[in-house]
Amino acid sequence: MKAIRCKEWGGPELLAVEDVELPAPAQGEVRIRVRAAGVNFPDLLMIQKKYQIQPPLPFTPGAEVAGEVLAVGEGVTHLKPGDRVASFCGLGGFAEEVNAPANATLPLPPGMPFNVAAAFTLAYGTSWHAVRDRAALQAGETMLVLGAAGGVGLAAIEIGKAIGAKVIAAASNPEKLAVCKEHGADGVIDYTKEDLREAIARECGKKGPDVIYDPVGGAFAEPAFRSIGWRGRYLVVGFADGTIPALPMNLPLLKGASIVGVFWGNFVAREPEANLKGLGELMRWLAEGKLKPRISATYALDQVPQALNDVAARKVMGKAVIVP
Numbered sequence: 001m002k003a004i005r006c007k008e009w010g011g012p013e014l015l016a017v018e019d020v021e022l023p024a025p026a027q028g029e030v031r032i033r034v035r036a037a038g039v040n041f042p043d044l045l046m047i048q049k050k051y052q053i054q055p056p057l058p059f060t061p062g063a064e065v066a067g068e069v070l071a072v073g074e075g076v077t078h079l080k081p082g083d084r085v086a087s088f089c090g091l092g093g094f095a096e097e098v099n100a101p102a103n104a105t106l107p108l109p110p111g112m113p114f115n116v117a118a119a120f121t122l123a124y125g126t127s128w129h130a131v132r133d134r135a136a137l138q139a140g141e142t143m144l145v146l147g148a149a150g151g152v153g154l155a156a157i158e159i160g161k162a163i164g165a166k167v168i169a170a171a172s173n174p175e176k177l178a179v180c181k182e183h184g185a186d187g188v189i190d191y192t193k194e195d196l197r198e199a200i201a202r203e204c205g206k207k208g209p210d211v212i213y214d215p216v217g218g219a220f221a222e223p224a225f226r227s228i229g230w231r232g233r234y235l236v237v238g239f240a241d242g243t244i245p246a247l248p249m250n251l252p253l254l255k256g257a258s259i260v261g262v263f264w265g266n267f268v269a270r271e272p273e274a275n276l277k278g279l280g281e282l283m284r285w286l287a288e289g290k291l292k293p294r295i296s297a298t299y300a301l302d303q304v305p306q307a308l309n310d311v312a313a314r315k316v317m318g319k320a321v322i323v324p
Helices: 041-047 114-118 121-134 151-163 174-182 196-204 218-226 250-255 264-270 272-287 301-312
Strands: 002-005 016-019 029-039 064-072 084-088 097-101 105-107 142-145 166-171 187-190 211-214 233-236 258-261 295-299 319-322
Touching: 002 301, 029 084, 029 114, 029 121, 029 301, 041 301, 064 097, 064 114, 064 121, 084 097, 084 114, 084 121, 105 272, 114 295, 114 319, 121 151, 121 211, 121 233, 121 258, 121 264, 121 272, 142 151, 142 196, 151 166, 151 174, 151 272, 166 174, 166 196, 174 187, 187 196, 196 218, 211 218, 218 250, 264 272, 295 301, 301 319
Parallel strands: 142 166, 142 211, 166 187, 211 233, 233 258, 295 319
Antiparallel strands: 002 016, 029 064, 029 097, 029 319, 064 084, 084 105
C-alpha cells in the first residue's frame, strides 16, 4: 500500500509517498481502508519533533481517518469487516490503509460521508473534551473562543451552542468571522483590529466570559485571561501561534479562576469509555443538525505537504481532508 513517510524531522517538504507493508491488526486493533483522513495542526508539529508525542522514525503521520473495516484483531467484538467507521488512529492515517485502536473507532451513522467523518473525530472530540468535560460549560454561560475559525474553534462554537451557552468568536479577519457567525457565534471580535480587552467587555459585559477556549496561545492569552469572569475556566488547548504564553500566577488568584489543560489524545488513551460516550453525544448532535463540520479543502495523498503548509499558514477555515 502507499503511505506518506516521515524519515527525518523537519518541514512538510521532507515527506514523500512510499510503498509500505502493513502487518495484520494486533489484539485490540482494526484494519481500515482509508477513504478520507483529517489534517490537523498536531500532524505538523509531530513531523517537526515539536509535539508532546514523538514517534520513532520513520513513521506515517495522520491522526484521524474514516473508511471501511477490512479486518479485526483478537478481542474486537463491536466491529466487523465491512463496517463504515471513523477512528482516532493517532498515527498512520495518511495512507491507503491503517491499523487503528478498536476502542477509538466507532461506526458511522447511516449516510454520513467519509470526508465529513474524517473532519469530525479529532476537532469535535477535542472540543467536546474541552468544553463539555473539562470546563463543564452550562446553558446560559458565556464562552469566548480564540482562533475560532479553525477546525477545533468552529467545533467549540457549535458545541457551546448545542449546550445552550452564549458564544463569542475571536479571529483574524472579516472572512473568518463571517464563517464563525455561520456556525452559530453570537458575537465576533477581530483581534487584529480591536483592543481585545475592550472588545471582550463589549461582547461579554463587565462579568466577563465564564469559559475561554484557547487553541492559539501567544500574545492574546494574557489579555484574554485578564478579562475572564469570576470562577472562570481557561482552556489550554494548543499553541497554534507557536509561542507558549507565560501567565502571571496572581491572575487566577484574583479571579478565582482555573487554568485547565486539554489533551484529547491522552484522554482517549486513559479514559476510552468516557471518550466513546462523548463521541456518541456528538453523533447525536450531528444527526440533529446541531453540528455542521466545515471542509474547506480536499487533497490527494501526494498533496499532504501542501495541506500541512496551508494549515500552518492558517489558510484553512474548518478542516482540510486527504482523500487517498
